Amino acid sequence: MTTLRTAPAARLARRMPRLRPRLWPGVAIAVAACVVMWSPAPVLAQPAAPQTTTTDVLFIGNSYTYFNNLGDIVAAIAEADPQGPRIVPGFQLRGGATLRSHIETKRADAIEAQAWDVVVLQEQSLLGGSISGGRIVLGNNNQFEIAVRELAARVRATGASPVLYMTWARRDAPEIITGLARAYRDIGAELKIPVAPVGLAFAEAHRRLYTLDLITYDGSHPTAAGSYLAAAVIYATITGRDPRMAPATIYGRPISDEGVPDTRLRVPLVDLPPATARALLQVAWDVVQAEQAAKP
16 A cells, blocks of 8 residues: 655744745645645554454374474464464374274374363274275274274363364275274264365365365375375364465474374475365365365
């Protein structure tokens, strides 16, 4: 916005004596009008209210979370929403880890190590299953459910809220999203735990944006666009707020495969064309709202 400069009153006064006396009344009116016109207009728009609440979120999972530092992307989406909470992420991650392995190795003790508001639980992408003879096999749902029951009880005992992070289908086996979605929905409904439907958002994004790669060349892990979509779904699930104000470019900390952020560095985690970012955010919001509407 261009700011109009106000002529100093002293400069106007020096000019007045040069004018003939019979013109003084008209000049006085003109000068008064000019001063009013040159005065800066009042600022009507007020800055958005600052974020006054902080939500500490612990992410328990594996490479689906540490790829592209999902936690910092969620935090950046939150930062773009001045009316929502500020999100501070924490991590307990290990490549290939199942929720059961987090319990057995005591890494899940991070739940009680400090006061969290939310704990996001991300199971291994095949629910502890494997690839056998080139065929992708989902794991035993019972083991997944047992681990979620134990971890959810521990999370709630601290006063925090658990959230389930539904993973997505592998590139070469899109049909497994049906089993993944059912497993997360079933245990979520049983324990009344919110489910972040990331896997369903991936499926919908593939349908709408079929030329966009959400999964890397290995057929499993997320690209930056995939992590961006996942973060938007998780943000909307945790807060109930629309993520569509998120920026297309996000900077954050690089993170190790054990979930340790390098606080010395700030690197681009996501850098998408604005139109692509808008389309992914729309998918995230649509899928989260549809899941909420479908609940009994």
